[in-house]
Amino acid sequence: xxxxxxNLKTKIYFGKNKVKGISEEIKKYGKKIMLVYGGGSIKKYGxxxxxxxxxxxxxxxxxxxxxxxxxxxxxEVREGIKVAKENDIDFILAVGGGSVIDASKAxxxxxxxxxDVWDYFTGEKEIEKAIPLGVVxxxxxxxxxxxxxxxxxxxxxxxxxxxxxxxxxPKFAVxxxxxxxxxxxxxxxxGIADIMAHIFEQYFSPDREAxxxxxxxxxxxxxxxxxxxxxxxxGSNYIARANIMWASTLALNxxxxxxxxxxxxxxxxxxxxxxxxxxxxxxxxxxIFPAWMKYVLDENTEWKFVQFGKNVxxxxxxxxxxxxxxxxxxxxxxxxxxxxRMREVGIEDDNLEEMAENIKEVYGEIGALxxxxxxxxxxIYKLAF
Amino acid sequence: xxxxxxNLKTKIYFGKNKVKGISEEIKKYGKKIMLVYGGGSIKKYGxxxxxxxxxxxxxxxxxxxxxxxxxxxxxEVREGIKVAKENDIDFILAVGGGSVIDASKAxxxxxxxxxDVWDYFTGEKEIEKAIPLGVVxxxxxxxxxxxxxxxxxxxxxxxxxxxxxxxxxPKFAVxxxxxxxxxxxxxxxxGIADIMAHIFEQYFSPDREAxxxxxxxxxxxxxxxxxxxxxxxxGSNYIARANIMWASTLALNxxxxxxxxxxxxxxxxxxxxxxxxxxxxxxxxxxIFPAWMKYVLDENTEWKFVQFGKNVxxxxxxxxxxxxxxxxxxxxxxxxxxxxRMREVGIEDDNLEEMAENIKEVYGEIGALxxxxxxxxxxIYKLAF
Numbered sequence: 001x002x003x004x005x006x007n008l009k010t011k012i013y014f015g016k017n018k019v020k021g022i023s024e025e026i027k028k029y030g031k032k033i034m035l036v037y038g039g040g041s042i043k044k045y046g047x048x049x050x051x052x053x054x055x056x057x058x059x060x061x062x063x064x065x066x067x068x069x070x071x072x073x074x075x076e077v078r079e080g081i082k083v084a085k086e087n088d089i090d091f092i093l094a095v096g097g098g099s100v101i102d103a104s105k106a107x108x109x110x111x112x113x114x115x116d117v118w119d120y121f122t123g124e125k126e127i128e129k130a131i132p133l134g135v136v137x138x139x140x141x142x143x144x145x146x147x148x149x150x151x152x153x154x155x156x157x158x159x160x161x162x163x164x165x166x167x168x169x170p171k172f173a174v175x176x177x178x179x180x181x182x183x184x185x186x187x188x189x190x191g192i193a194d195i196m197a198h199i200f201e202q203y204f205s206p207d208r209e210a211x212x213x214x215x216x217x218x219x220x221x222x223x224x225x226x227x228x229x230x231x232x233x234x235g236s237n238y239i240a241r242a243n244i245m246w247a248s249t250l251a252l253n254x255x256x257x258x259x260x261x262x263x264x265x266x267x268x269x270x271x272x273x274x275x276x277x278x279x280x281x282x283x284x285x286x287x288i289f290p291a292w293m294k295y296v297l298d299e300n301t302e303w304k305f306v307q308f309g310k311n312v313x314x315x316x317x318x319x320x321x322x323x324x325x326x327x328x329x330x331x332x333x334x335x336x337x338x339x340x341r342m343r344e345v346g347i348e349d350d351n352l353e354e355m356a357e358n359i360k361e362v363y364g365e366i367g368a369l370x371x372x373x374x375x376x377x378x379x380i381y382k383l384a385f
Numbered sequence: 386x387x388x389x390x391x392n393l394k395t396k397i398y399f400g401k402n403k404v405k406g407i408s409e410e411i412k413k414y415g416k417k418i419m420l421v422y423g424g425g426s427i428k429k430y431g432x433x434x435x436x437x438x439x440x441x442x443x444x445x446x447x448x449x450x451x452x453x454x455x456x457x458x459x460x461e462v463r464e465g466i467k468v469a470k471e472n473d474i475d476f477i478l479a480v481g482g483g484s485v486i487d488a489s490k491a492x493x494x495x496x497x498x499x500x501d502v503w504d505y506f507t508g509e510k511e512i513e514k515a516i517p518l519g520v521v522x523x524x525x526x527x528x529x530x531x532x533x534x535x536x537x538x539x540x541x542x543x544x545x546x547x548x549x550x551x552x553x554x555p556k557f558a559v560x561x562x563x564x565x566x567x568x569x570x571x572x573x574x575x576g577i578a579d580i581m582a583h584i585f586e587q588y589f590s591p592d593r594e595a596x597x598x599x600x601x602x603x604x605x606x607x608x609x610x611x612x613x614x615x616x617x618x619x620g621s622n623y624i625a626r627a628n629i630m631w632a633s634t635l636a637l638n639x640x641x642x643x644x645x646x647x648x649x650x651x652x653x654x655x656x657x658x659x660x661x662x663x664x665x666x667x668x669x670x671x672x673i674f675p676a677w678m679k680y681v682l683d684e685n686t687e688w689k690f691v692q693f694g695k696n697v698x699x700x701x702x703x704x705x706x707x708x709x710x711x712x713x714x715x716x717x718x719x720x721x722x723x724x725x726r727m728r729e730v731g732i733e734d735d736n737l738e739e740m741a742e743n744i745k746e747v748y749g750e751i752g753a754l755x756x757x758x759x760x761x762x763x764x765i766y767k768l769a770f
Contacts, residue, residue, distance in 0.1 A: 001562075003400025008393040014643070015388025177386075210633065211612055211628040215604035222600050242386045242644070243596040250597065259398070259627070294529040314703070 001207040001259040002134045008253060010146040011172040014246065016238075019136055020049050022093075023058020025172050029082075029132040030091025033062035034084050036104045036220035038096045040066065042138060045182045051095055060214045065088050065107075068096065073105035074154040074265060077117055080107040092133040094170075098142025101135055105168035108133045115277060121152060121161040121241040129195040136174045139183050140245040141191035141282070143252030150244035160271060169358035175249065177242035181235055188235060189336040190282025192228040195248045196221060197285040201264045202256040204296075204304055204369045217256045220312040223247040225312070225332060232336040265367035269380060272355045277347055284337035287345075291384035293326045296370040304369065342385045386594040392398020393638060395531040396557040399631065401623075403559045404435050404521055407478075410557050410704055414517040415442040417477025418447035419469050421489045423481045425451065427523060427685060428748035430567045436480055436521060448472050450492075453481065457488035462502055465492040469516075479555075483527025485518055490535035490553035493518045496564040506546035507539060515552040521559045524568050525630040526576035526667070528583060528637025530558035538697040558663055560634065562627035573620060574721040575667025577613040580633045581606060582670040586649045587641040589681075589754045602641045603696040608632040610697070610717060617721040650752035651677045654765060657740045662732055671723035673729075678711045678767035681755040689754065727770045738764040 004142070013022070026033060026132050042048045055062055065080050072180065084107055085266040094104035109130035110117030119125035135145040142152065151162045195348070203217040203226070223243050230240035250256075269292065270284035279287075297305055302322050309325030330340045339345045356377035365371050398407070411418060416561050420436065421461050427433045440447055451463050467586035469477070469492055478735040480491035494515035495502030520530040529535065536547045568576070614623035635641075654677065655669035663668075682690055687707050694700035694710030717726045724730045741762035752754050757765070 001400075001624055003403065006397040006399070012391040018388065083505075112633070128582070209624045209627075211624075212605070212608050212631045215607050216635075217599055219600035219604035220597070225598050227596055239386055239594045239596075242594075246597045246643070250601075258631070339529070 002207070002261070004258045007166060007169075008146070008255075008259060010170050011255075012146070012174045012175060012249070013172065014176050017178050018177055019054050021054075022134065022172070022174060023054055023060050023134070026055075026091055026093065026134060027058070029134075029171055030089075032087060032089050033060055033091050033093055034080075034087065034107075035062045035064050035087040035095060036068060036100055036107070037064070037066045038068045038070075038100050039200075041182070042095055043290060044177075045094065047136070047138060047179055051093070062093070063089070068100045068103045070155045072082065072099045072151055074104070074156075075108060075117055077103055077106040077152055081110040081113075081117060084111055084345040090131055093136065094130060094133060095136040095138065097137070097139035098144045101137075101142070102150035102152060104133050104135075105130075105144070106152050106163070108167055109163070109256070110223040120163050120165075121154075124209050126164060126286040127165040129169050130165070132171050133168070134172045134174075135170045136176075136179075137245070138179045139191060140180055140248035141194040142285055143195075143249055145170055145175070146253040148248050149252075157209065158275070159274070162297070163234050173249070175245050177245045179239055180241050180245055181238070183235065183320055185232060186337065187233050187280065187282075188356075189338050190280040192232070192244065192336060193246070193282035193286040193333065194352075195223050195251045195337055196286065197266065197270075197282075197289060198251040199256060200289060201267060202260070202262045203261045203308070204263050206369050208303075212262055213256050213258050214307070215311070218308075220247045220251055221312045222254070222271060230331070231334055261368045263368045267357050267373050268363060268366055269377065272359050273342075275353055276355060277345070279345060283339055285347065286340055287342055287384050288380070290326055290330045290333070290340050291380050293329070294383055295376065295380045296367075297322055298328070299327070300369075301369055323356065347385075349382075349385045352378060352385065356381055387592070389643045391639055391643060392551060392554075393531070393639075393640075395555050396553055397531070397560060399556065399560045400702055402565050403561050403562055404439050406439075407519065407521070407557070407559060408439055408445050411445060411476060411478065412443070412514065414519075414556055415474075417472060417474050417490075418445055418476050418481060419465075419472065419474040419477055419628050420447045420449050420478050421453060421465065421485055421492070422449070422451045422479075422622070423453045423455075423485050426567070427480055430564075432480065432521070432523060432564055436478070447478070448474070453485045453488045455484050456483045456538045457491070457749075459503055459537055459541075462488055462491040462495060462537055465503060466495040466498075468494055468597060468761070475516055477516060478516060478521065480521040480523065482522070482524035483529045486529040486555070487537060489518050490515075490529070490641070491537050494550065494553055503539060503549050504551075506539075508744075512548060512552050513552070517556050519557045519559075520555045521561075521564075522630070523564045524572065524576060524687070525565055525626075525633035526579040526636055528580075530555055531634050531638040532559070532614040534637075541662070542647075543724070546661070547680045558634070559739035560630050562623055562630045565626050565630055566623070570617060570620065571722065572667075574617050574723050575665040576616070576633070577629065577721060578608055578671040578718065578723055580636045581609050581626035582630070582651065582655075582667075582674060583636045584609075584641060585674060586652060587647045588693070589646070589648050590645045591754050592645035593688075598641050598643050598645055599692070600696070603693075605636055606639070606697045613717070614720055615705070631715070636761075646753045648753040650757050653748060653751055654745050654762065656728075657744050661736055661740060662730070664730060666728065668724055671718040672727055672769050673765070675711055675715045675718070676765050678714070679768055680761065680765045681752070682701065682707055682711070732770075734767075734770045737763060737770065741766055
């Protein structure tokens, strides 16, 4: 089992109306607040009003910075930094999903960038400081509310890069499952695929020794399988929403990767797919993962898929458990209305080589459970077609 | 699902030789260090030397406060407070297991007690401040290294009481599984029973809605079942030790009780047993839990035991899964050399009524999965006899 360090400092407030009281929490960290949000659905569904009421009753003044895009853009981050500096902002409250949180993290550290915030993403500069931030989460998917990661897209250079720094770990996160009840069916499903994909990337490792991390990964996959379809069919089922929301946070806060290597090849395949086609991130993952599984399943990796089949899908007997576990996953994705093939969403097969080449060029060989080169990537895309 | 708050601030350093580097961590918090430990096994097995080397190379002076008893006593805590005050101690490093950590927590807050530290335990006063503390863990069992609890025994008044305060949450914990390789077979087994008992108290709840907490509890129980017997048979199996150690910390750091009520009746039954007979805490739990399970299993609680049988023991079919799950647990305890009946350890049945009365007197009705009154407690003791 590999050594590890763990630092789960984000304080979690979980439940209905938990936004009440965050003024006290915010006052510990700052006085001049910037409220960052996305396209306005928080205003449509009353979440903005609840946050505004809480801040007003706590006598906290804030400025708004809305309009963050689903894949947050570098120019939005730069604009946010400018506004934050002009207003001497010392605390950011991110109200939204992964995109809003990631943009807020980038702004929080970007304020102290000597040259440009993008230097942190390219690795040219190291993040030394950030203003504190807190989160009011409105969709279960990315886990950004309790981790050190942020992904930003630089449209000019066609790059999508990430930072990983404890400086941008949120101080607190409000998880009110009722806020996710207004998330539409398709995005609920895409969120579930995203959560499961995060777990898969950590679960499907060549390392066998981190038994705690593996069993916990299986337990969260079971939550997705049990509660996901319920949340999909009945968006206002609070219990299902609550369990999915909490599983989502735990899926990528660091707990599941402790003591082992992680894979993340499928995310690179999926990101490249979304760079070419306008698909929800979760839908690219539901297309890529079954194909990736079929391709990497061989005599060396079979043990892991058998474990997956037995412990996650309750498969028993000795016959083709590995293959059946992948079929079960495809069935689940279809049950919640997600595609598992590019053809299902009208994608032609004329870009497969280019996509595989792009990944090869940027990353070289990828993957941990099985190392993947250009030919492998192309074969996975073909299986996913 | 019930609302919850979660604050997992303790930084975890997990792996071999992780004691190296803690000087830097300690320097963030204090300059005058008190090193608290137990009966001297840390000196016998070289752990003390490793800590001493690290502190010396970090140029950290410290005073020693050793001799903490297995069930830490109030008079030891009071003595520790006196020594700490005389030496202007501003940081405590606890090197040991649950008893040493609990005593350290009591000393850390007791330094600021206006009258006496015991007032915090009786509830007469509230803990407002504590000096920071860190942990080097040497046995997997109590989970005290990453939680807000401490239990101290007042021998004079024959009371064993607890505090629960975020002020005494350790700042960091070093979990080096190789330190547990010298733990003898019997205490390894008792530790495993203790870990499983902590999980049971949270898992066997009347609430059905906290699916994440339930699935995670099952995953950690599976770790105990898979890795426990290996660690028991072969104490120097690092992988098994590592997984048990990490499961132990996660079992009682708050994660498993989120969103639900917990039971804790069995712990009260077990504590009362250990007040009368000199048994390891884990052995009292391996005696009480199967009896408690048999007694509370009825038509209202069967669903939970069926869940336990299916998800933890891989039982299938529809026949007597609940009963079989309890048998499996008894088999496991016997496999690792633990008793499941009082008779097995030479206890006579002439104290059962008195023990049941004592619990009734102190706590009244106890339990959550099923409420237990005097007659119930006596019946459980009889089943456990």
